[in-house]
Amino acid sequence: MAIKDRACVSGIGExxxxxxxxxxxxxxxxxxxxxxxxxAGIAPHEIDGVxxxxxxxxxxxxxxxxxxxxxxxxxxLIPHGGASPVMALQSAAALVAGGICKHVLIAFGRNVxxxxxxxxxxxxxxxxxxxxxxxxxxxxxxAPAQIYAPMAMLHMQRYGTTxxxxxxxxxxxxxxxxxxxxxxMKKPMTLEDHRNSRLIAEPFRLFDCSLESDGGAAVIVSxxxxxxxxxxxxxxxxxxxVGHPDSPASITQRPDxxxxxxxxxxxxxFAMAGVTPADIDVAEIYDCFTYxxxxxxEDLGFCAKGEGGHFVAGGxxxxxxxxxxxxxxxxxxxAHIWGMNHICELVRQLRGSGGRAQVPDAxxxxxxxxxxxxxGALAIMRRR
Amino acid sequence: xSEPVSKPVPVPSALSAPYWEGLIAGELRxxxxxxxxxxxxxxxxxxxxxxxxxxxxxxxxxxxRIHSYTVAHYAYHPAFAGELPxxxxxxxxxxxxxxxxxxxxxxxPAFGAAVQLVILHRESSPALxxxxx
Numbered sequence: 001m002a003i004k005d006r007a008c009v010s011g012i013g014e015x016x017x018x019x020x021x022x023x024x025x026x027x028x029x030x031x032x033x034x035x036x037x038x039x040a041g042i043a044p045h046e047i048d049g050v051x052x053x054x055x056x057x058x059x060x061x062x063x064x065x066x067x068x069x070x071x072x073x074x075x076x077l078i079p080h081g082g083a084s085p086v087m088a089l090q091s092a093a094a095l096v097a098g099g100i101c102k103h104v105l106i107a108f109g110r111n112v113x114x115x116x117x118x119x120x121x122x123x124x125x126x127x128x129x130x131x132x133x134x135x136x137x138x139x140x141x142x143a144p145a146q147i148y149a150p151m152a153m154l155h156m157q158r159y160g161t162t163x164x165x166x167x168x169x170x171x172x173x174x175x176x177x178x179x180x181x182x183x184x185m186k187k188p189m190t191l192e193d194h195r196n197s198r199l200i201a202e203p204f205r206l207f208d209c210s211l212e213s214d215g216g217a218a219v220i221v222s223x224x225x226x227x228x229x230x231x232x233x234x235x236x237x238x239x240x241x242v243g244h245p246d247s248p249a250s251i252t253q254r255p256d257x258x259x260x261x262x263x264x265x266x267x268x269x270f271a272m273a274g275v276t277p278a279d280i281d282v283a284e285i286y287d288c289f290t291y292x293x294x295x296x297x298e299d300l301g302f303c304a305k306g307e308g309g310h311f312v313a314g315g316x317x318x319x320x321x322x323x324x325x326x327x328x329x330x331x332x333x334x335a336h337i338w339g340m341n342h343i344c345e346l347v348r349q350l351r352g353s354g355g356r357a358q359v360p361d362a363x364x365x366x367x368x369x370x371x372x373x374x375x376g377a378l379a380i381m382r383r384r
Numbered sequence: 385x386s387e388p389v390s391k392p393v394p395v396p397s398a399l400s401a402p403y404w405e406g407l408i409a410g411e412l413r414x415x416x417x418x419x420x421x422x423x424x425x426x427x428x429x430x431x432x433x434x435x436x437x438x439x440x441x442x443x444x445x446x447x448x449r450i451h452s453y454t455v456a457h458y459a460y461h462p463a464f465a466g467e468l469p470x471x472x473x474x475x476x477x478x479x480x481x482x483x484x485x486x487x488x489x490x491x492x493p494a495f496g497a498a499v500q501l502v503i504l505h506r507e508s509s510p511a512l513x514x515x516x517x
Contacts, residue, residue, distance in 0.1 A: 118460075119460060120460030120461050124392075131426045133392075134394050134395065134396075134397075134400060134426070135394070135426050135484070136484050137392045137394075138391060138392050138393065138394050138508065138509050138511060139472060139484060139485065139486055139511055139512065140391075140456060140461070140464045140467070140470055140472065140486070141472050141484060142392075142460040142461050142464070143460040145458070145460075146454055146456055146460070146472065149454030150451075150452035150453060150454050150472075150474050151452070153452045153453060153454060154451075154452045157452075157495050198457070198458075199455070199457040199458075199469075200457055200458045201454045201455070201456050201457065201458065202454050202455040202457070203454075250426060252474050252482050252483070252484045253425065253426065253481065253482055257451070257452060257474075
């Protein structure tokens with residue numbers, strides 16, 4: 001395979017995650033970029049490819065000017081919401097495997113604390129939501145919780161998925177967040193706390209929903225053959241793939257509302273990596289909502305479609321469980337950084353620098369992206 | 385006193401104007417390919433079946449069945465705060481495409497239950513709604 005293992009994540013950088021950051025999205029993006037370059041052990045001006053991520057984002061010119069890049073050989077935008085970071089890993093891996101670039105920076109920042117940036121307003125500025133904005137927003141279908149809820153209702157109706165199953169995901173993420181000094185949520189959560197949290201959009205309760213948070217995160221993807229003398233242990237991108245659901249701009253019109261783009265991407269990424277779900281030691285799964293984790297576990301092949309709820313029962317996703325998942329606390333309890341934080345955490349786990357949340361002997365892991373109305377991406381990585 | 389907040393108002397395009405004019409006239413119009421007849425909703429430029437740009441508008445019967453739903457308990461837009469909790473239903477129209485609308489029943493909608501379209505003529509914009517048959 002042309003891409004398998006020929007690219008590695010050489011550097012990761014994360015700012016402090018918080019609510020009410022005084023810094024702009026672009027400032028956070030640049031701060032994270034410098035941290036990632038320092039982590040990789042390269043000078044920022046050596047970056048020769050950039051994929052900026054985010055609704056409010058620096059553009060290639062900003063990176064050239066602020067980082068002093070002298071010879072940028074590639075830039076592109078990937079406008080697929082929370083799927084964009086892992087989709088960018090695919091682009092970056094192909095770029096370095098193909099010899100176009102040596103070091104590709106993927107950088108994200110967000111500041112959503114201003115009223116104009118709240119969930120209910122933000123998505124209607126994004127072109128991929130134009131059907132929702134014209135035909136559904138005027139009815140009161142405004143924010144992702146409401147837009148995704150009918151998928152979860154259908155999953156419960158068809159397969160018997162329960163509130164407790166959703167709670168298992170929320171509780172596992174919270175337990176992991178308590179081990180993470182850079183997590184926003186600091187209070188323990190029980191299944192009962194989850195069930196008692198207020199309804200937002202049935203079946204979603206408050207604790208089924210991810211956080212609104214500010215921060216920046218960045219990763220650098222380098223050619224494996226050129227990364228031998230860099231600072232960090234190499235984490236190789238073994239398999240990576242992207243998939244879009246049918247009717248990607250309208251869940252209402254999707255033939256099978258419970259299907260996702262990940263269902264198309266996952267078999268491709270596993271085939272490229274040459275591994276199976278049984279080989280995965282740690283998983284970082286995009287958790288915009290608890291339900292999204294359950295559904296993605298099915299598409300990833302950890303269980304059959306409809307069995308995701310049963311799979312997560314009994315603490316399966318916790319450290320020490322059968323599939324330690326979102327070991328940083330996820331979007332649900334660490335911070336909502338569009339899943340850039342999931343990539344950073346997987347790299348940390350595979351380097352063996354996961355701190356109190358380290359999964360013992362983590363050699364192979366995966367990270368998913370989930371964007372907009374079900375765009376999907378999967379990267380399978382391994383420690384060299 | 386703060387100003388009353390108005391609901392979001394759709395901004396029709398050249399493509400979708402006949403749809404919105406239809407609602408004002410009391411009918412739900414679905415886009416139909418003038419060449420192969422395939423129905424599509426929401427309005428699109430091309431027929432994804434035969435790639436024709438030519439289309440006509442077909443009035444939906446208004447009959448359908450509940451596909452899924454959600455009940456909103458939190459107002460992501462202040463103009464909806466006074467209506468909480470409200471239910472949004474996704475309906476399989478008899479013609480094939482789905483429609484999203486407000487639920488007019490008191491009881492929760494039942495999966496698969498037969499429903500009938502009602503067009504609400506609101507100040508902000510006309511809106512699809514459904515009621516049990």
